[in-house]
Amino acid sequence: xxxxxxxxxxxxxxxxxxxxxxxxxxxxxxxxxxxxxxxxxxxxxxxxxxxxxxxxxxxxxxxxxxxxxxxxxxxxxxxxxxxxxxxxxxxxxxxxxxxxxxxxxxxxxxxxxxxxxxxxxxxxxxxxxxxxxxxxxxxxxxxxxxxxxxxxxxxxxxxxxxxxxxxxxxxxxxxxxxxxxxxxxxxxxxxxxxxx
Numbered sequence: 677x678x679x680x681x682x683x684x685x686x687x688x689x690x691x692x693x694x695x696x697x698x699x700x701x702x703x704x705x706x707x708x709x710x711x712x713x714x715x716x717x718x719x720x721x722x723x724x725x726x727x728x729x730x731x732x733x734x735x736x737x738x739x740x741x742x743x744x745x746x747x748x749x750x751x752x753x754x755x756x757x758x759x760x761x762x763x764x765x766x767x768x769x770x771x772x773x774x775x776x777x778x779x780x781x782x783x784x785x786x787x788x789x790x791x792x793x794x795x796x797x798x799x800x801x802x803x804x805x806x807x808x809x810x811x812x813x814x815x816x817x818x819x820x821x822x823x824x825x826x827x828x829x830x831x832x833x834x835x836x837x838x839x840x841x842x843x844x845x846x847x848x849x850x851x852x853x854x855x856x857x858x859x860x861x862x863x864x865x866x867x868x869x870x871x872x
Contacts (some may be wrong), residue, residue: 691750693830694743698750708752708851712766715744719773726780726839733781737840739761742832770828774804777835781848794846798865803855804831810862823865830857 701711718741718861748760752758778801785794801839807824826834831851838847 690743692744694750697743697747698754701747701754703806706751708748708755708757708762710766711744711748711751712762712769715741716769716773716776718742718744720776723776723778723780726777727783727787730758731839731842731844735836735841736843738832738836738839740836742836743765745828745832756819765807768826771805771808773810774801774828774831774862778804781844793845796845796852799852800848800855802858803859804828806859807831807855807862810859810866813864817866818867819869821862824853824861826854826858 722734722741725737727821745766748762752762770818778797781797782793782794784817785797803826807826811821817828834847835844836851838844
């Protein structure tokens with residue numbers, strides 16, 4: 677049975693605050709895939725801002741566009757537009773969004789001669805992608821795999837706080853370590869399920 681994760685709890689808590697936005701978009705007949713695309717473009721803008729050293733602006737972009745990741749799903753369910761392609765499209769754009777954000781850090785690192793930022797961003801990107809891949813692969817095999825310390829919500833929340841407060845280097849270090857630990861947690865979780 678699928679476990680109720682911290683991210684699920686946050687979504688339940690935030691639902692009353694997001695529903696007015698969902699209802700407004702529904703009245704405008706905005707398709708959920710357009711919301712997913714807007715969220716992705718916001719993350720691209722975040723990556724560009726990071727690349728040129730505008731870290732607080734990048735944090736504001738994430739604060740604005742990050743919630744769209746929850747809104748698109750709510751909109752799809754409330755308007756009866758939930759689809760297999762929509763779920764696939766949203767997940768794919770989420771991965772490209774993370775590449776855009778961490779790619780911004782890499783660009784900044786190479787142009788500012790800040791190799792530590794580059795190494796941490798690369799490790800964080802690898803961990804983030806593997807967290808998502810391990811869950812997708814496990815669920816394709818019919819296994820539950822929602823466990824782990826840093827899901828996408830936690831990663832975006834930490835990044836947003838780090839950018840707004842100017843603490844992006846320690847936050848990148850946390851992501852570099854714990855995103856990869858999360859991927860290992862999921863590998864171990866799947867191993868335990870298959871062993872039983």
